[in-house]
Amino acid sequence: MPSLKWNHNVILGITDETVKLDFDDTPLKIVKYCALRTMSWFKLEGFVIFKSSEKNYPVQLDGNIVFKLSKKSYLVVFNRKVSWRKNVHIMAWVAIESQISKQRLRTHAVH
16 A cells, blocks of 8 residues: 655645636746735635746756756645636736736846
């Protein structure tokens, strides 16, 4: 019988009616901004942000690891139930909004 271990990164009690957004390789500042705008725009009442994973990629030069590139991911879970149709609408809106936010961040960083 396989060993059963409790994974501390598991979120329990979430239904398909809950809006969940996964932000891969996105700065926390943008995640917070998108979560606040989404909550306000769709009247979702509240949210929680989880640091869902961190991936490390070794960067090598001549066979030696020079440094490790780290990419973080975040999961945003909102507390209000919505229909599946509304959930998909919110996910599409956030996908567009987060790309616009990333462009604004890059533009301000250059100037």
